[in-house]
Amino acid sequence: xxxxxxxxxxxxxxxxxxxxxxxxxxxxxxxxxxxxxxxxxxxxxxxxxxxxxxxxxxxxxxxxxxxxxxxxxxxxxxxxxxxxxxxxxxxxxxxxxxxxxx
Amino acid sequence: xxxxxxxxxxxxxxxxxxxxxxxxxxxxxxxxxxxxxxxxxxxxxxxxxxxxxxxxxxxxxxxxxxxxxxxxxxxxxxxxxxxxxxxxxxxxxxxxxxxxxxxxxxxxxxxxxxxxxxxxxxxxxxxxxxxxxxxxxxxxxxxxxxxxxxxxxxxxxxxxxxxxxxxxxxxxxxxxxxxxxxxxxxxxxxxxxxxxxxxxxxxxxxxxxxxxxxxxxxxxxxxxxxxxxxxxxxxxxxxxxxxxxxxxxxxxxxxxxxxxxxxxxxxxxxxxxxxxxxxxxxxxxxxxxxxxxxxxxxxxxxxxxxxxxxxxxxxxxxxxxxxxxxxxxxxxxxxxxxxxxxxxxxxxxxxxxxxxxxxxxxxxxxxxxxxxxxxxxxxxxxxxxxxxxxxxxxxxxxxxxxxxxxxxxxxxxxxxxxxxxxxxxxxxxxxxxxxxxxxxxxxxxxxxxxxxxxxxxxxxxxxxxxxxxxxxxxxxxxxxxxxxxxxxxxxxxxxxxxxxxxxxxxxxxxxxxxxxxxxxxxxxxxxxxxxxxxxxxxxxxxxxxxxxxxxxxxxxxxxxxxxxxxxxxxxxxxxxxxxxxxxxxxxxxxxxxxxxxxxxxxxxxxxxxxxxxxxxxxxxxxxxxxxxxxxxxxxxxxxxxxxxxxxxxxxxxxxxxxxxxxxxxxxxxxxxxxxxxxxxxxxxxxxxxxxxxxxxxxxxxxxxxxxxxxxxxxxxxxxxxxxxxxxxxxxxxxxxxxxxxxxxxxxxxxxxxxxxxxxxxxxxxxxxxxxxxxxxxxxxxxxxxxxxxxxxxxxxxxxxxxxxxxxxxxxx
Numbered sequence: 001x002x003x004x005x006x007x008x009x010x011x012x013x014x015x016x017x018x019x020x021x022x023x024x025x026x027x028x029x030x031x032x033x034x035x036x037x038x039x040x041x042x043x044x045x046x047x048x049x050x051x052x053x054x055x056x057x058x059x060x061x062x063x064x065x066x067x068x069x070x071x072x073x074x075x076x077x078x079x080x081x082x083x084x085x086x087x088x089x090x091x092x093x094x095x096x097x098x099x100x101x102x
Numbered sequence: 103x104x105x106x107x108x109x110x111x112x113x114x115x116x117x118x119x120x121x122x123x124x125x126x127x128x129x130x131x132x133x134x135x136x137x138x139x140x141x142x143x144x145x146x147x148x149x150x151x152x153x154x155x156x157x158x159x160x161x162x163x164x165x166x167x168x169x170x171x172x173x174x175x176x177x178x179x180x181x182x183x184x185x186x187x188x189x190x191x192x193x194x195x196x197x198x199x200x201x202x203x204x205x206x207x208x209x210x211x212x213x214x215x216x217x218x219x220x221x222x223x224x225x226x227x228x229x230x231x232x233x234x235x236x237x238x239x240x241x242x243x244x245x246x247x248x249x250x251x252x253x254x255x256x257x258x259x260x261x262x263x264x265x266x267x268x269x270x271x272x273x274x275x276x277x278x279x280x281x282x283x284x285x286x287x288x289x290x291x292x293x294x295x296x297x298x299x300x301x302x303x304x305x306x307x308x309x310x311x312x313x314x315x316x317x318x319x320x321x322x323x324x325x326x327x328x329x330x331x332x333x334x335x336x337x338x339x340x341x342x343x344x345x346x347x348x349x350x351x352x353x354x355x356x357x358x359x360x361x362x363x364x365x366x367x368x369x370x371x372x373x374x375x376x377x378x379x380x381x382x383x384x385x386x387x388x389x390x391x392x393x394x395x396x397x398x399x400x401x402x403x404x405x406x407x408x409x410x411x412x413x414x415x416x417x418x419x420x421x422x423x424x425x426x427x428x429x430x431x432x433x434x435x436x437x438x439x440x441x442x443x444x445x446x447x448x449x450x451x452x453x454x455x456x457x458x459x460x461x462x463x464x465x466x467x468x469x470x471x472x473x474x475x476x477x478x479x480x481x482x483x484x485x486x487x488x489x490x491x492x493x494x495x496x497x498x499x500x501x502x503x504x505x506x507x508x509x510x511x512x513x514x515x516x517x518x519x520x521x522x523x524x525x526x527x528x529x530x531x532x533x534x535x536x537x538x539x540x541x542x543x544x545x546x547x548x549x550x551x552x553x554x555x556x557x558x559x560x561x562x563x564x565x566x567x568x569x570x571x572x573x574x575x576x577x578x579x580x581x582x583x584x585x586x587x588x589x590x591x592x593x594x595x596x597x598x599x600x601x602x603x604x605x606x607x608x609x610x611x612x613x614x615x616x617x618x619x620x621x622x623x624x625x626x627x628x629x630x631x632x633x634x635x636x637x638x639x640x641x642x643x644x645x646x647x648x649x650x651x652x653x654x655x656x657x658x659x660x661x662x663x664x665x666x667x668x669x670x671x672x673x674x675x676x677x678x679x680x681x682x683x684x685x686x687x688x689x690x691x692x693x694x695x696x697x698x699x700x701x702x703x704x705x706x707x708x709x710x711x712x713x714x715x716x717x718x719x720x721x722x723x724x725x726x727x728x729x730x731x732x733x734x735x736x737x738x739x740x741x742x743x744x745x746x747x748x749x750x751x752x753x754x755x756x757x758x759x760x761x762x763x764x765x766x767x768x769x770x771x772x773x774x775x776x777x778x779x780x781x782x783x784x785x786x787x788x789x790x791x792x793x794x795x796x797x798x799x800x801x802x803x804x805x806x807x808x809x810x811x812x813x814x815x816x817x818x819x820x821x822x823x824x825x826x827x828x829x830x831x832x833x834x835x836x837x838x839x840x841x842x843x844x845x846x847x848x849x850x851x852x853x854x855x856x857x858x859x860x861x862x863x864x865x866x867x868x869x870x871x872x873x874x875x876x877x878x879x880x881x882x883x884x885x886x887x888x889x890x891x892x893x894x895x896x897x898x899x900x901x902x903x904x905x906x907x908x909x910x911x912x913x914x
Contacts, residue, residue: 013910
């Protein structure tokens with residue numbers, strides 16, 4: 001059963017930016033890209049646990065601030081040639097309000 | 103319906119073009135590839151290691167059959183195209199297969215040249231060109247004893263070495279008196295010959311083949327001088343000829359090769375051509391680096407982007423014989439208009455020569471110690487003015503105090519388990535294995551696959567050597583003018599010019615105006631564009647927080663656990679009891695786990711949660727302290743000694759000078775971090791001669807030094823000039839910083855920048871031209887008006903970037 005939790009509005013997150021939600025099982029990074037798509041990933045790079053919320057967002061990718069791994073926002077997968085995956089959460093937006101499935 | 107693209111020639115150049123094309127646009131064409139050989143695309147330049155027994159065929163495959171399937175590229179192997187119907191636009195293979203095309207890419211490569219002497223048709227006479235030849239040689243080496251290799255060039259020596267390692271007795275016959283005379287001068291060629299003789303090869307120099315003897319198969323070779331030797335196998339390795347038979351047959355304009363223009367288009371606009379079959383501006387190439395450059399340009403035009411141009415290549419050479427280090431590039435022979443600088447150490451087996459014309463390097467040849475080959479090649483291709491470094495150019499680029507790779511600088515001499523990259527723990531064996539098994543050709547590819555030299559970069563030279571020794575002369579050195587990143591074709595200089603000329607005031611408007619390939623750029627280009635915007639148009643630029651690295655966005659340094667460090671400014675490294683007390687109280691209040699004194703004479707509070715940053719900054723502001731910018735590509739610290747006020751040796755008040763300089767320059771955004779130091783006498787306790795701008799006081803005034811670095815590559819400063827007054831120190835400092843801000847590429851420290859442009863470039867503008875110096879200083883002062891705002895105070899007040907520091911929501 002999806003448990004949709006309201007976390008804020010689109011305007012709360014800067015374009016090409018991210019905000020952190022302190023979740024029950026650790027931080028969740030919520031991203032907004034230039035097309036106003038919203039994504040949520042565990043705020044932990046598969047490489048050395050860097051906080052992805054602090055990275056640079058481009059297209060559907062975030063670059064980890066620690067060692068520049070590129071993580072796909074929609075899957076949590078590291079882009080080749082790096083290998084690894086971080087957890088991702090389903091999100092939806094209704095009237096500009098963002099919900100995450102936790 | 104998709105257009106149809108047909109590639110004739112399933113080799114490295116043609117397939118590289120297909121790969122580049124797929125990366126640009128994978129849905130544009132239905133692609134069909136015809137290959138005469140019954141294999142996928144393999145790495146032809148690794149045939150020597152296969153012959154030598156170091157590699158297997160499977161290990162040198164670049165695109166196996168699975169690759170063609172996965173990329174929906176139709177591979178028709180074992181089919182030779184015998185005709186092209188240019189009117190009907192279709193190709194015809196030897197088995198009758200026909201295929202229509204909208205665009206055709208011709209990459210038929212080259213054929214080995216067989217000297218037309220009597221007997222050259224006999225069984226046992228072969229060339230060294232493809233897998234079939236290698237199989238023949240391996241088979242022969244098991245049964246036969248005497249091999250003769252005709253041709254003492256790159257290919258011949260590699261074949262000879264391989265056959266010798268397979269147990270044959272090998273004689274190399276060479277027409278000239280110097281081995282590899284296209285790549286070596288007589289001294290280096292002589293050293294090479296001796297070294298190969300020590301390994302067991304035999305040489306017949308200045309010897310011309312007359313007849314290959316034998317009835318049913320080869321039994322010997324007779325030379326023009328009357329001598330005869332026994333031979334069971336003869337390998338012809340005297341050169342290659344562009345394979346233009348098909349092109350000629352169908353009426354495409356050919357000279358020595360298929361003639362193409364700068365877009366790799368033949369005289370038939372629907373037909374492009376790349377690789378060894380091509381003649382471009384009168385020149386044919388046989389090394390992979392130029393062929394890959396051609397492939398990239400052809401792919402660009404096939405993808406209908408139409409912006410790339412191939413303008414010819416300068417090539418360099420390495421020999422792929424294990425344990426032999428040799429390198430050459432450009433014109434290493436010279437003539438009456440050139441000068442030579444030579445270093446020779448016979449006992450160590452080292453020989454280096456560079457050829458200089460005017461103030462530029464035009465060629466280099468090295469034997470035994472080739473660690474600086476990549477550097478000389480760079481100087482040569484960039485046309486760098488070397489007059490400033492001429493006195494030490496022969497000693498190479500390696501600097502005193504290089505660290506991180508155990509002092510090794512000769513990759514060939516390292517064992518596989520020795521560490522090359524000290525940052526990421528990557529050994530030599532990991533790198534060479536990745537190069538061959540993953541088909542890597544460039545430094546960037548090695549970096550992204552292995553991470554070697556991807557962090558601090560101090561082992562870059564070693565990694566380039568490994569690329570070169572693994573792939574021989576065919577490795578692809580970094581391009582002359584590098585694009586900023588994959589999002590654009592434009593270089594840093596192109597972009598900076600455009601920001602000036604087109605009055606671009608933000609990263610996003612820059613990407614739009616300059617036709618960026620990606621919608622938002624990436625982590626490499628966006629911070630660079632943001633810097634070019636704010637440094638070019640300080641009064642009006644939009645400084646985009648999302649185009650800043652996290653450290654500059656959060657105004658603190660991110661640590662490995664996601665916490666931050668806070669370093670308040672201490673002007674000139676001077677503090678007082680009340681500041682120290684305030685720092686101590688703040689450290690207690692926020693339970694700061696580590697307090698550390700930095701190398702730049704500041705105090706670092708480590709392990710601060712991001713949420714606490716604005717509160718801590720407010721407390722520090724209240725105690726009179728501001729941001730130390732220890733996180734920024736900006737002025738970091740001005741380090742000082744106590745100077746004349748206390749020191750018995752001090753000649754000037756270095757502390758006061760340091761404080762003055764720091765107050766003038768803090769807050770300025772730069773291409774990279776920037777450090778200043780002021781020493782009160784030549785004892786130089788502030789270590790000013792390893793700083794970006796170093797001031798050393800003397801009795802009669804101040805010495806100004808620039809371009810030092812104490813980090814990855816230790817580099818002592820160059821003396822800029824000596825001045826007498828404090829006002830001059832300030833003006834020169836401002837002018838130098840502004841020149842650096844306006845001219846260096848983003849993420850260039852002053853040291854590599856000065857090495858690239860030359861000290862004379864800086865002196866001309868900052869020292870010799872008073873008007874320009876004053877203009878530079880004035881522009882610096884103007885830009886400081888907009889940047890000297892304490893970012894901590896702005897954020898502590900909650901007015902700026904509030905959302906950056908607080909969680910969106912707390913759940914549970």
